[in-house]
Amino acid sequence: MNITRRNVLLGATAAAALGSVAARAQTSEVVIGVIYPFSGASAQMGVDAQKSFETALDIINKNHDFDLPLAKGEGLPGLGGAKIRLVFADHQADPQKGRAETERLITQEKVCAVIGTYQSAVAVTVSQICERYQVPFISADNSSPSLHKRGLKFYFRAAPHDEMFSAAMFNFFDAMKKKGTKIDTLSLFHEDTIFGTDSANTQLKLASERGYKVISDIKYRSNSPSLSAEVQQLKTANADVLMPSSYTTDGILLVKTMAELGYKPNAIVAQNAGFSEKALYDAVGDKLEGVISRGSFSLDLAAKRPMVGKINAMFKEKSGKDFNDLTSRQFMGLLVMADAINRAKSTDGEKIREALVATDIPGEQTIMPWKRVKFDELGQNNDADPVLLQYIGGKFVTIFPPQAAIAEAVWPMK
Amino acid sequence: MTADAIIQSLASGLLMGLLYGLIAVGLALIFGLMDVVNFAHGEFLMIAMYATFFLFVFFAIDPLLSAPLVAAALFVFGAVVYLLIVRFAVRAKANAGMVQIFSTFGLAIVMRGLTQYFFTPDYRSVTHSWLGGKTVSVAGIFLPVPQLVGALVAIAAFGGLYLFINRTDFGRALEATREDAGAVALVGIDKNKVFALGWGLGAALVGLAGAIMAIFFYIYPDVGASFALIAYVTVALGGFGSVFGAFAGGIIVGLVEATTAMLLPPSLKAVGIYAVYLLVVFVRPRGLFGSM
Numbered sequence: 001m002n003i004t005r006r007n008v009l010l011g012a013t014a015a016a017a018l019g020s021v022a023a024r025a026q027t028s029e030v031v032i033g034v035i036y037p038f039s040g041a042s043a044q045m046g047v048d049a050q051k052s053f054e055t056a057l058d059i060i061n062k063n064h065d066f067d068l069p070l071a072k073g074e075g076l077p078g079l080g081g082a083k084i085r086l087v088f089a090d091h092q093a094d095p096q097k098g099r100a101e102t103e104r105l106i107t108q109e110k111v112c113a114v115i116g117t118y119q120s121a122v123a124v125t126v127s128q129i130c131e132r133y134q135v136p137f138i139s140a141d142n143s144s145p146s147l148h149k150r151g152l153k154f155y156f157r158a159a160p161h162d163e164m165f166s167a168a169m170f171n172f173f174d175a176m177k178k179k180g181t182k183i184d185t186l187s188l189f190h191e192d193t194i195f196g197t198d199s200a201n202t203q204l205k206l207a208s209e210r211g212y213k214v215i216s217d218i219k220y221r222s223n224s225p226s227l228s229a230e231v232q233q234l235k236t237a238n239a240d241v242l243m244p245s246s247y248t249t250d251g252i253l254l255v256k257t258m259a260e261l262g263y264k265p266n267a268i269v270a271q272n273a274g275f276s277e278k279a280l281y282d283a284v285g286d287k288l289e290g291v292i293s294r295g296s297f298s299l300d301l302a303a304k305r306p307m308v309g310k311i312n313a314m315f316k317e318k319s320g321k322d323f324n325d326l327t328s329r330q331f332m333g334l335l336v337m338a339d340a341i342n343r344a345k346s347t348d349g350e351k352i353r354e355a356l357v358a359t360d361i362p363g364e365q366t367i368m369p370w371k372r373v374k375f376d377e378l379g380q381n382n383d384a385d386p387v388l389l390q391y392i393g394g395k396f397v398t399i400f401p402p403q404a405a406i407a408e409a410v411w412p413m414k
Numbered sequence: 415m416t417a418d419a420i421i422q423s424l425a426s427g428l429l430m431g432l433l434y435g436l437i438a439v440g441l442a443l444i445f446g447l448m449d450v451v452n453f454a455h456g457e458f459l460m461i462a463m464y465a466t467f468f469l470f471v472f473f474a475i476d477p478l479l480s481a482p483l484v485a486a487a488l489f490v491f492g493a494v495v496y497l498l499i500v501r502f503a504v505r506a507k508a509n510a511g512m513v514q515i516f517s518t519f520g521l522a523i524v525m526r527g528l529t530q531y532f533f534t535p536d537y538r539s540v541t542h543s544w545l546g547g548k549t550v551s552v553a554g555i556f557l558p559v560p561q562l563v564g565a566l567v568a569i570a571a572f573g574g575l576y577l578f579i580n581r582t583d584f585g586r587a588l589e590a591t592r593e594d595a596g597a598v599a600l601v602g603i604d605k606n607k608v609f610a611l612g613w614g615l616g617a618a619l620v621g622l623a624g625a626i627m628a629i630f631f632y633i634y635p636d637v638g639a640s641f642a643l644i645a646y647v648t649v650a651l652g653g654f655g656s657v658f659g660a661f662a663g664g665i666i667v668g669l670v671e672a673t674t675a676m677l678l679p680p681s682l683k684a685v686g687i688y689a690v691y692l693l694v695v696f697v698r699p700r701g702l703f704g705s706m
Contacts, residue, residue, distance in 0.1 A: 039527075041636045043535030192681045219681040225631075225640050228426035229675030229683065236419050248537055252632045260549050260558035260630070261422070283539030283632060287547075 030076060030084045030347055032337065033105035035098060035116040035126055038090035041223060041249060044279065045118045045326065046090065049141075051319035052327035053086055053115070056334040058314065060084055066307045067365055069339035078342040086334075087111060091122050098122035102129040111135070112347035115333050118326070120144035121194045127155045134349040136340070136356055140333030141326045143272070144198040148380040154349070156356050156379040158336045158370075159329040160386045162195075162271065165294040166202045168386045169269050170210050172292075172400045172409075173241070181411055185215045187239035187265070189230070189254065191222040191246055199245035199271045215239050222250055227257045235263035242267070248274035255284040266412040268292065269388075276325040281391070290413030291391045296368055297328035298387055298398045300406050308367045323367070332366055336373055369404050422555050423672045429561040431668015435661040436568035436623040437641055438648035439575065440616035442660035445649060447592050447612040450500060450514055454522035455645055456638025458617050461525065462488055462624025463633045467538050470628075476544050478563070481625035485618040492617025493610040495521065500613065501606060522638075529635040538633040546629050564626040571622055572661050575615070579657070588612060592655075644687070651691050653704025662703060666690065 034053055036046035058064075061083045064071045075081040087109045091098035098117060105111045106129070114130050115138045117123045123142040130137035131152045139147055139157040143165065148157055173183050188203055190196035200217060207214050216237035220230045231254065234242060242265040246254060251274030258264070268291045274280050275293040299322060302309030312323045315331070323331070336359060341347065344355035361373040363383075371383035388400035390409055399409040441455045452458070462484050469480040503517035504510065540546060548559040579585040591598045591608040599605055631637070644667060652663025667687050674686025694702060 039530060039535070041634065043530060043635070044537065047535060219679055221681045221684065223640050224683075225644060226426070226430045226671070228430065229423050229672050230680045232419055232423050232426065233675075233680070236416070249632055249634070252537065252539065256547075256630055259547055260561075261426075261556045262549060262551065277537075279537040279539075283537065283541065286541075 028080075028082055030079060030082050030338075030341055031109060031111045032084055032086055032334070033089060033102070033109060033111035033114040034086050034334075035089045035091050035101055035105065035114060035122075036118055037093045037122075038088065040092045040094075042093050042118060042247065044248075046088075048319055048321065048327055049118065049330050050088060052315060052323070052330040053334050055311065055315045055318060056331045056338075057084060057086060059311070060335070060338050066311065068307070068311075068367075069335050069361060069365060070342060076338065076342040078345040079347075084334075084338055084341075091117060091119075091126070093119050093122065095122050095125040099125040099129055102126045103133075106130070106133045106135050112349065113138070113337050113341065113352060115140050115330075115337060117142060119193070119195065120147060120198070123147055124194065127152055130154050134353075136337070136349060136352045138333045138337050141329040144194050145202060146194065146198055148378045152379065154353055156336075156375055156381075158332055158373045158375075158381045158384060159296050159368075160384040161380065162199045163202045164382075164384070165271060165386045166199065166206055168294060168388060168400065169203075169243070170206045170212075172269075172388055173212065174210065175400070175402075176409065176411060183212070183240045183267075185213045185237075185239040185241075187234050187237050187242045188214055188217045189234060189242060189244040189246070190219055190271075191250055192219050193222060195247075195273065196222075196245045203243060220250070222247060224250070224253070227253050228261060230254075231257045231261050231263055234258075234265075235261055238263075238265070240266055241269055243269050243271065244275065245271035246274045248277045248280050251275055251277070251280045252283045255280075255287050259284075259287050268413065270294070272325050278321055278324070281394075285391070285394065288391055289393075290410050292399070292409070292413075293325075293389055293391070293396070294386050295325040295389050295396070296370070296384060296386050297323060297325050298369060298389055298396065298404070299323065300398045300404075301367070301369055303406075305364065305367070311367055328367055332368060332373075335366075336361065369398075418554050420676065423676050424669060425555055425557060426561075427668045427670075427672025428665065429557065429565045429668070430671070431665040432565040432568040433561065433623060433627070433664070434641075434644055434648055434667050435664020436564075436571060437620055438645040438652070438660040438664050439572060439657055440619035441645050442649045442652065442655065442657050443575075443619070444612055444616040446655035446657060447588065448504065448595070448609055450504060451518070451646075452613075452616070453515065453518040453642075454495075454525060455620060456640075456642025457522045457525040457529075458488060458492070458620045458638070459624045459627070459641055460529065460633075460635065460638040461491070462621040463628045463631070463637060464529065464533060464538075465621075466625040466628035467540055467633050470540050470543070477540055477625050477629045478544055481567070481622055484625040485621040488621025488624075489614040489618035493614035495617070496610045496613035497606070501609070526635050526638075533635070535635055540628050540633075543629050558630065560626065560629040564623075564629075567622060567626055568661075571619060572657075575619070575657065578615075584608075584611065647687060647691055650701055651694055653701030656701070656703040659701055659703030663701070666702075 036049045038046035060070045075083045089101040120142040143162045145161045145163045190200040270293040340355040344351040363370045389396040390399045397407045469475040506513035545560045648663040652659030675683040
């Protein structure tokens with residue numbers, strides 16, 4: 001028999017059809033793709049993310065007595081107790097590599113869902129590929145608001161985005177002003193990819209709406225060898241609040257340069273990212289007493305919900321670190337996806353999508369201070385309330401909103 | 415913008431520029447000596463920073479003290495890299511240029527990969543050193559002590575290198591080999607020994623820069639990349655093959671960067687460097703102080 005392209009295609013189609021019949025008959029394994037930077041400047045984020053996903057995997061695949069989706073019993077009951085297997089892929093913080101790796105995950109590794117990506121710039125391409133192949137994508141820890149506004153049907157985000165985070169910051173400023181604190185002028189300091197740019201645009205808009213004056217708005221190149229010119233400008237402006245949107249490396253350099261050039265702002269209110277990283281506090285924590293960062297996670301919650309502390313201990317055993325804002329969102333990302341696959345009772349992309357649309361997980365069944373997990377028509381969970389955390393005495397305490405706060409804000413920072 | 419702010423920016427630019435110069439000098443030395451571009455130059459810087467970091471963490475040796483140790487270690491490392499890799503790469507019969515590029519480029523990737531494997535990609539930092547975080551203030555201008563010392567070390571290292579090349583027999587052999595590697599063999603100079611020395615010196619200089627930088631910069635496996643790019647531009651701007659040019663080029667790059675950041679949005683500050691570079695290449699293709 002001559003092997004023609006048509007025969008090969010026919011054969012492949014037949015094999016695929018057989019394969020899917022077999023898969024439906026007994027699915028013992030559900031494969032989910034996890035795409036993060038595992039090499040390059042942000043590789044540590046990927047390493048930490050992997051530990052977080054493995055913690056979530058442990059909870060799903062093994063029997064635990066937690067009030068979380070899928071914690072009790074082993075595997076996914078909706079699929080006959082099938083276990084989840086994760087395939088990790090490295091996008092190296094490069095949107096094009098993210099595109100290629102997602103395609104490989106879907107076509108070669110046959111994943112039925114994808115979770116990622118740390119960098120919002122990479123989430124853009126990863127979610128587009130998922131959309132094309134009709135594979136659901138959970139954006140676990142990306143915070144750029146523009147991500148969910150593209151009308152993608154297979155894009156979901158359980159966590160807050162930067163507009164929600166920034167709104168929380170300005171609500172906090174308003175509350176502080178009411179108490180008599182002088183907050184009139186702001187300095188924005190943001191990196192030049194989608195994360196920093198989106199964050200700054202949101203903050204500019206909110207500032208003008210609520211009557212705050214942005215007296216310097218500095219967009220800098222990420223991973224610059226030196227930030228002294230930038231810090232010099234911040235120092236000259238000397239606003240009431242400095243609002244950085246930076247990843248870890250730039251955050252460390254920013255704080256070191258500020259100390260060198262003798263710039264001490266009254267308050268720093270950071271858009272998370274680098275400012276929620278242990279590495280940054282190891283390096284320059286002594287200069288950051290009283291810094292405020294936004295988050296969607298706080299270990300304080302363990303006082304109200306003891307399972308948070310227990311799960312944190314599980315994660316700490318694997319990673320040597322406490323959960324932070326990023327790793328906690330990654331953990332929840334996998335649980336939300338697994339819960340949907342379980343209810344879909346299928347690994348079919350469209351069925352999982354329908355299950356995600358129907359998701360409604362009460363806040364108490366998460367490790368987050370969220371009201372619940374429920375997606376709007378754009379795939380965004382609007383009930384993921386952010387919190388503001390202040391770094392006091394070597395750890396973060398929740399200071400805002402009032403219903404979640406356990407301490408008053410220290411202002412000025414020191 | 416006040417006069418203070420302008421002077422401050424220029425002072426910061428000058429301090430940074432001297433450091434850029436120190437990083438670039440080693441690259442220029444090796445290039446001038448044997449026409450080989452070391453694409454692993456940034457990774458040499460990176461391992462010097464890690465060496466400084468570990469000497470600090472495990473033996474509590476202050477970066478200022480470990481700088482000569484690190485430079486010496488890098489000297490040996492550079493010579494070994496020449497003897498084990500570059501010596502064979504430059505001998506390639508076909509596609510010699512490509513073989514040379516890919517051997518040092520490959521070395522860079524291997525070094526980065528091994529560092530990430532053994533030391534994890536986490537960001538390290540020398541948390542408290544004698545100089546770290548200290549600043550002197552002169553007439554309202556802040557000069558960070560680590561950068562200030564770095565600048566002095568850079569000037570001293572450059573002076574030392576200048577004397578070494580011009581006043582010692584080995585330096586003269588280095589210079590002669592640079593002029594005509596074939597002819598020196600006739601007078602009994604071992605070319606390989608001179609080249610190995612050149613690689614060692616180049617690596618030691620960037621090692622010195624790495625040790626000083628560990629005081630005020632963060633350390634991770636990819637840290638060399640952003641500095642290496644500037645070093646290549648610096649060498650090309652200052653003049654191919656000119657050690658003095660690389661040093662002057664570093665200062666120019668530092669000042670141009672600071673000036674651009676004052677005039678344009680800071681995210682565009684690298685644009686100034688490349689604009690000046692293009693201008694120089696147009697007017698004087700061999701670079702400002704190039705002799706080729």
